[in-house]
Structures are given as C-alpha cells and as structure tokens.
Amino acid sequence: MAGNIDYEVMSAGIRGMFFMLTPNESSFEKVEEVPHYVQQATPFFILLMVLELVVGFLKTGAPVIPLGDGVTSLAAGMISRLPMLLVRGCELSAYMFVWDRYRLMELPWDCAWTWWFMFLGVDFAYYWVHRFAHEVSFIWAAHQVHHSSEHYNLTTALRQSLTQQFTSWIFYVPLALVAPPSIFAVHIQLNLLYQFWIHTEMIKDLGPLEWIFNTPKHHRVHHGRNLYCIDKNYGGILIIWDRLFGTFAEEKEKVVFGLVFPINTFEILYVQLHYFFYLWGRSQTYTTLADKVSTFLNGPSWQPGKGRLGDHVDNPPVTGKEIPHQPSWSLPQQVYVVIHFLLVLRTYHDLFENKAILSHFTILGMVLYILLTLTSLGYIIDQRPTAAILETVRCVIMVTLQRYGYVAPLLSSLAVPTEAFVSLSLLYWALQGFSQLLSIKRKAD
Ligand SMILES: [Zn+2]
Numbered sequence: 001m002a003g004n005i006d007y008e009v010m011s012a013g014i015r016g017m018f019f020m021l022t023p024n025e026s027s028f029e030k031v032e033e034v035p036h037y038v039q040q041a042t043p044f045f046i047l048l049m050v051l052e053l054v055v056g057f058l059k060t061g062a063p064v065i066p067l068g069d070g071v072t073s074l075a076a077g078m079i080s081r082l083p084m085l086l087v088r089g090c091e092l093s094a095y096m097f098v099w100d101r102y103r104l105m106e107l108p109w110d111c112a113w114t115w116w117f118m119f120l121g122v123d124f125a126y127y128w129v130h131r132f133a134h135e136v137s138f139i140w141a142a143h144q145v146h147h148s149s150e151h152y153n154l155t156t157a158l159r160q161s162l163t164q165q166f167t168s169w170i171f172y173v174p175l176a177l178v179a180p181p182s183i184f185a186v187h188i189q190l191n192l193l194y195q196f197w198i199h200t201e202m203i204k205d206l207g208p209l210e211w212i213f214n215t216p217k218h219h220r221v222h223h224g225r226n227l228y229c230i231d232k233n234y235g236g237i238l239i240i241w242d243r244l245f246g247t248f249a250e251e252k253e254k255v256v257f258g259l260v261f262p263i264n265t266f267e268i269l270y271v272q273l274h275y276f277f278y279l280w281g282r283s284q285t286y287t288t289l290a291d292k293v294s295t296f297l298n299g300p301s302w303q304p305g306k307g308r309l310g311d312h313v314d315n316p317p318v319t320g321k322e323i324p325h326q327p328s329w330s331l332p333q334q335v336y337v338v339i340h341f342l343l344v345l346r347t348y349h350d351l352f353e354n355k356a357i358l359s360h361f362t363i364l365g366m367v368l369y370i371l372l373t374l375t376s377l378g379y380i381i382d383q384r385p386t387a388a389i390l391e392t393v394r395c396v397i398m399v400t401l402q403r404y405g406y407v408a409p410l411l412s413s414l415a416v417p418t419e420a421f422v423s424l425s426l427l428y429w430a431l432q433g434f435s436q437l438l439s440i441k442r443k444a445d
C-alpha cells in the first residue's frame with residue numbers, strides 16, 4: 001500500500017541484500033524479534049530482476065532471462081520455502097535445540113564482537129555446507145537443483161532445493177554451543193541474501209573486491225560445467241575460504257552453465273527429486289554393500305575402484321557452443337503460463353500472510369494445489385503430450401477453490417476478468433485434453 005511504506009524496513013531490506021547492515025541495527029535478544037529479511041527483500045528481488053532484464057536487453061538485444069527457465073527457477077524458490085508454512089527452518093530449529101540443551105557459554109547478544117564472530121562463523125560453516133553438498137552424492141542430490149539451470153541470471157539465485165536444509169543444519173550447530181540463536185537467525189538470512197545479486201553476467205569484474213568477497217565473477221565459475229570449474233568456489237560471502245582450502249579457480253575461458261549432464265526438463269518435482277532416484281538406481285547396479293553405500297557417500301563422479309571424488313573422464317567435453325534446452329511453445333501459451341504463474345504466486349503470498357489463522361488441513365491442501373499448479377505449468381513449458389489433461393484437472397480445482405474463496409484474483413478490481421480468463425482457460429484446455437484423449441485412444445486402436 002503506497003501510503004503505508006515503512007522506509008526503515010525498505011532501507012534495511014535493500015541494504016540487507018548487500019550485507020550492509022550494522023551490528024547495532026541487526027542484533028536482537030530473542031529469535032521472535034528478528035525481522036524476516038528474506039521476505040522483506042522480495043520487492044527488491046523483483047526490481048533487480050527487471051533491471052537485469054532491461055540492462056541485458058540493451059546489452060545483448062535478447063532477453064537474458066528465458067521465460068521457461070526463469071519460471072522454473074522461481075517455482076523452485078517457492079517450493080523450497082513451503083515447509084516453513086508449518087515449521088521453522090530446519091537450520092534454526094536444530095540450532096535452537098542445541099543452544100537450549102548443550103550450550104557451553106553465552107556470548108552476549110548485544111555485543112558487536114558476537115555479531116562479527118557469527119558473520120565469520122556462519123560464512124565458514126556455509127563453505128563446508130556447500131563443499132559437502134558437491135562432494136557427497138546424497139547431499140548433491142538435493143543441491144543439484146541450484147545448478148540445474150543452463151542460464152545464469154538473478155532467477156537462478158532463487159532456484160533453491162527443497163531438501164538441502166535437512167542436512168545443512170549439521171554444519172551450523174557447533175556455533176550453538178556459544179552464540180545465541182537470535183544472532184544466528186540474522187546471519188543465516190544475510191548470508192543467503194548476499195548470494196542473490198552475484199548471480200548475474202551483467203557485472204564482469206569488481207577489482208580489489210575480488211580478493212576477499214564472493215562476486216559474480218567467482219560464482220559464475222562455481223556454476224560452470226567446464227572442467228576447470230567443477231568443484232570450485234564454494235564461498236558464500238567471502239572467497240577467502242576457497243583461497244585457504246585450495247578450491248579457488250579464476251574465471252578463464254567462457255563458462256558454460258548448468259549440470260554436466262543437463263536434465264532438459266522444466267517439470268518442477270523432477271528438478272527437485274530426480275537425482276535421488278538416479279542414485280538409488282545406480283546403487284542397485286553394484287553388487288557389494290560397500291559400493292552400494294559409497295554411491296551415496298562419495299562424490300557424484302565416483303566409480304568403484306576410484307578415489308572418493310572419482311574423476312571427470314566421462315564428462316562430455318565442453319566446447320562453448322552448447323545450446324541450452326529451450327522449448328518451442330506458442331506466444332499465447334507463454335502469456336497463459338505467465339498469467340497463471342502470477343496467480344499462483346499471489347496464492348502463495350496470501351498463504352504465507354495468513355498461515356497463523358489457517359488450519360493445518362487447509363495449509364496442506366493449498367500446498368498440494370500450488371505443487372499441482374507448478375507441475376502443470378512445467379508440463380506446458382515442456383510441451384508434454386499429457387499437459388492439457390493435467391491442466392484441465394487443475395483448472396477445475398482452481399475454479400472450485402475460487403468459489404470457496406481460498407484463491408484470490410490477481411487484483412481484487414480484476415476479479416471478474418480473472419474469473420472469465422480462468423473459465424476460458426478451462427474451456428481451452430478441456431478441448432485440448434479431449435482431443436489428446438481421442439488421439440491416444442486412436443493410437444491404442
Ligand atoms: Zn553449488
């Protein structure tokens with residue numbers, strides 16, 4: 001609401017993204033007092049993404065955020081935060097558990113030294129969270145989501161894993177032996193926020209800052225599948241950890257982004273979960289128990305008889321001429337996906353705003369609806385044969401939810417046009433689905 005803009009919150013939101021908050025304004029006694037910095041930054045995420053699109057277009061003459069890929073990245077970001085509707089983040093919950101029962105001493109929450117100690121502590125722990133996420137296959141199965149885009153832009157930053165938090169907490173709990181959870185709750189957010197703006201090709205070099213800080217230049221290397229990029233530059237805010245522990249690589253020839261073996265799909269649950277199934281399948285091809293277990297605990301390139309991390313001899317060579325997977329879909333379909341993505345984004349936002357007054361049953365139902373919507377939109381982007389049938393089913397559910405007031409229109413003044421649009425969508429996809437069913441039946445005959 002224009003009249004209600006809180007400039008202090010706004011200022012903290014934007015400075016929080018660049019780690020420019022002082023200890024004085026971001027130290028709190030209780031966890032409950034800690035602002036939701038990530039949530040507050042949402043408008044700035046959008047603003048910077050629009051800016052990147054404009055600057056990118058002026059520089060290259062083409063959209064630097066391809067629609068299908070961008071929507072999939074944003075959808076992954078949404079999915080990764082769904083568990084927080086019901087529980088606190090795993091990392092903070094585990095931290096509070098250890099602090100409550102096992103703390104050895106209490107650093108004062110209102111001392112700048114504690115704040116700086118935690119800045120270094122959380123960033124150091126993040127380095128190891130991230131390194132293990134690349135060197136231990138079952139954690140990589142969670143983290144590969146973040147690397148699954150073949151593009152590198154600000155939406156890639158939000159392409160986050162749903163499952164990674166279930167292991168990353170282990171690396172932070174040693175800090176809970178000495179430092180209060182409220183300061184941890186600040187830094188775990190600031191560390192994540194800082195990593196947003198470095199996902200861009202628009203910034204080439206930042207001079208002396210490149211020595212100390214993780215920058216777009218260093219993080220591009222981390223997202224590369226060129227041989228010189230694999231398992232390099234794990235740092236969060238500081239790059240010094242990579243320089244210290246021998247995992248640093250300078251940006252050299254053109255970085256080709258994405259997984260060594262691209263997944264070529266925008267189906268959102270597949271993006272999140274496929275590697276777990278792949279690992280299970282691979283472990284079943286080995287005969288000894290040691291090899292089966294090693295599939296999960298060693299690096300993704302490990303093979304029996306090789307060292308812990310294996311080697312990369314089977315990697316397809318990177319030539320720099322790789323063309324990212326791009327669906328060919330019509331303009332009306334693109335418009336359709338954008339509108340329905342915005343609608344589900346509104347539903348998602350409303351759900352987080354109202355979670356305190358909704359029953360667990362309603363929240364669970366809405367989470368399933370959001371997952372169904374994102375899956376269905378992914379099917380349309382992928383141009384799958386069954387997309388129309390799935391979308392028809394989804395439209396029926398959406399109309400029902402709208403009737404009962406669980407789903408709000410994009411803007412309340414647009415309620416009638418939105419509903420008309422949704423009804424037309426339903427009709428369109430129902431006809432498509434019907435003709436698909438007929439053609440499936442004809443093939444079967
Ligand atoms: Zn990574």
Ligand SMILES: [Zn+2]
Pocket residue numbers: 146157199219223
């Ligand atoms: Zn990244």
